[in-house]
Amino acid sequence: MDKVLCSLLLLGTTVMMAHACPKYCVCQNLSESLGTLCPSKGLLFVPLDIDRRTVELRLGGNFIIKITQQDFANMSGLVDLTLSRNTISSIQPFSFIDLETLRSLHLDSNRLTEIGGDDLRGLVNLQHLIVNNNQLSQISKEAFDDLMLTWRTWISLITICEECPGIPYARWSTCTSSAWTTTL
């Protein structure tokens, strides 16, 4: 009996260690893909101890003010990243460089004023880029160089165009609803 209890305790410890989770967050390992959920927890920065194997990461509704290169380093299996409703005003160049499998990046409702040429570097599989409700006044011509231009990306780019009239769009000057229809 003692032996069984001991084994159970040991097993419990092992399971807990396998699912180490940042403080205030909930981590779910469903169908072998790890989700790290930290919505509206008063976080001031991206927790450093997020499991690098996480597939879905939700950090919406916090008070994160900037994105740095270490925040998402080595998260090469991340597919969905939510940073909506924070107070992000700057993204360090190459912060997303390891996110080669990322499909959705939610950056809406933050305080971004610009998207620099290297800010979205590495996002080669991005399909949804949601940046509405920021204070964007400048988007670098090179910002979308790494993005795969699927029709979904186009929709998001159109959203940017429509919400920021006057942005110098050298490459996306034909980025209108009619251009999108043509693309489809």
Ligand SMILES: *[C@@H]1O[C@H](CO)[C@@H](O)[C@H](O)[C@H]1NC(C)=O
């Ligand atoms: C998730 O669970 C599977 C088995 O159910 C395990 O092989 C895998 O290592 C776990 N992943 C993480 C990140 O804990």
Ligand SMILES: *[C@@H]1O[C@H](CO)[C@@H](O)[C@H](O)[C@H]1NC(C)=O
């Ligand atoms: C990322 O991986 C490299 C190489 O394995 C390692 O040196 C570095 O500390 C890792 N960074 C993070 C934030 O996990």
